[in-house]
Amino acid sequence: MKTFIASALLILIIGNIEAADIETYQFIDHLRGIVEPRSPEVVGNAVIFTASSTYQRVGVSFAYEGFSQVHWFQQLMLPRDNAELIKDGKKIKNIAPYVDSGILFHVHAIPEGVSHLDYRLVINGLWTADPLNPLTVTGTAGIVQSRVALPAQIQAALAAAQQTGSFQFTFRGTPGETVTVAGSFNNWDPFMFPLREVRPGVFTLMLPLPPGRFQYAFVYQGQQIPDPANLRLLYTHYRGVVSEAIIY
Secondary structure (H helix, E strand, C coil), X not given: CHHHHHHHHHHHHHCCHHHCCHHHHHHHHHHHCCCCCCCCEEECCEEEEEEECCCCCEEEEEHHHCCCCCEECEEEEEECCHHHHEECCXXXXXXXXXEEEEEEEEEEECCCCCXXXXXXXXXXXXXXXXXXXXXXXXXXXXXXXXEEECCXXXXXXXXXXXXXXXXXXXXXXXXXXXXXXXXXCCCCCCCCEECEEEECCEEEEEEEECCEEEEXXXXXXXXXXXXXXXXXXXXXXXXXXXXXXXXX
């Protein structure tokens, strides 16, 4: 699927549609048929996300990845009509052969073992639910996430089950303060995951995360603080000292 997507995008960029096989051609044809940004669409075993190219930068981050990655959208460029490029049998100079379609897009292969894709967008640096998708759910810590429901036939075709675990964050501080956690699972966003004060001065958050290693730190009183209760520390070039945990 990834090879199919990469081939389609490459052909779209260079305009060599004649060299594509029928499946790739149909995929390119679908992209070229998008006239305005809209709610995500399931095409084959992939989902197409779109946004307006008036935004400087748009990305999408998925719950099944623990919001640890941001997949950045690309600009959909369309070839000009030959009538715009040629005059009196000669190619017009200093005219770009491609034009902005007004759309940014990302094509995401559907992971195995999921019945839906929950996600959030990053639009010009701000995390948000997808304004073009009316289907939303409330995720961990009350965060509103957008959802793409996958057709039953696709769910049946994706047979392997994805195993996920969870991790409980606990922080002790001054009662009544705001405490959040940022890490490699949410692109180090300091606002996405606030902890809840379960008793005076004790803040906790249970977060579902995929198996593997991840890094994190608490944000408290404007400072990034590694977990005082976790002896596993790492020094990172960009984040300084952070904590590391493992999900099995």
